[in-house]
Each structure stands twice: as C-alpha cells, then as structure tokens.
Amino acid sequence: QSALTQEASVSGTIGQKVTLSCTGNNYNVGSYAVGWYQQISHGPPKTVMSGDSLPSGIPDRFSGSKSGTTASLTISGLQAEDEGDYYCSTWDYDSSAWVFGSGTKLTVL
C-alpha cells in the first residue's frame, strides 16, 4: 500500500487538459516538494516535474502545483506521446523514506 494516493487511471483526448493528483499527508506531500515521473512502455522513468520546476527539455504544457497535502500535475494540450504511467514521489518524515505513489495510467483517446 503506497503512502501517496494517485488515480489508477485517467484519460483524455488530444488537446484536452488533464490533471493528475497525488495525495499524502503532512509528513510528506504537505511538507516537501513533490516530483513527477513519466514512464512510457515500461522504459526508464523520466522526470517531468521537480517540485514547481520544469526540467530542461520538458514541454511547458506540463505544470505542477500543490495545495495542502495534495500535489497535482497538469498537462495542458494533451498529446499522443504523453500516454504512459505517471508516478509522484517525495520524502516521508514519518517513515524516514522516499515514497512513491502507486502510479496513474494516462490514456490518450
């Protein structure tokens, strides 16, 4: 059972805006920056958001935000190549461990 809760699946059409969420508590999401990692076709993860920083090379249709104990990754203008699995992660003070969400499967219809 993951410390961070993510939707199992989210879908959207080309050009649509979709938002993925990552819910934790005050020991993790509520206190620390959250990273978002994209995994396509079981390849290695790729960082698409580091806190509120967009990594070099990541399109600016990706954005991140946080409110309380929920972090969100928004993709504005969904593209076919965005289809994949998305994981959130942060530090958990309570367990003294880095924790991941269970992942969201994003399908582009």
Next chain:
Amino acid sequence: QVQLVQSGAEVEKPGASVHISCRASGYTLTDHYLYWVRQVRGQGLEWMAMINPAGGGDTKYARKFRGRITVTRDTSTSTVYMTLSSLRPDDTAVYYCARGFGEILFDYWGQGTLVAVSS
C-alpha cells in the same frame, strides 16, 4: 550532458548476491545524491537506497532492505555500486539508479538493470 549508465542484466540463483553499477558522467558525482529504485514487473516504483557520494559516502536504506543491501561509491571513476544479497525470486525486478535534485527529488535516471532470480 548528464548520463547514468548502468551495468547489464543479471541472472542469479536464490541466495546469491547481485552487484549493479551506475556510472555517472556529465557532472561531478559528489555534487548530487544518488538513489536506487526498483520496479517489479507490473508494479510501481520502490525506493531502496540513497548515497551521498561526497565526504564519507553516507547512506540511507529502506527498512525493507536493511541488512542485505550495500551501496558504495568510487569517486575516481564516478561510479556507484549497489549490492543486494540473499536474493529471492521476488527480487526479480528492474533496478534503476537516479540522480538527486536537491535533497528530495530525482532528476536523471539510468536505463535500468534487469535482475532475474531463479533456480
């Protein structure tokens, strides 16, 4: 450019140990933490270990792996090593190294190393 290049796939028997390397290039190894994360087929990402390559090479291990995981670094070759011992079939997974971004996040990832544990 930053690259993390991992060693190749391994097949091990239960009870054996596996050694995986992660060679960093494009940056100074001691400037960033380095993490190990694994993914069992069909499952999510699981954090295993962290090493601060600077100074004494302080490490932090996930409780689940303590006692059978060791992470070390060789700054002269910019390489980090992960050894997992007492392997079990459920250790069959792809193992990734990842560079730290600040003290909490990850930025660059290695290509992954498949470890298969089977008798």
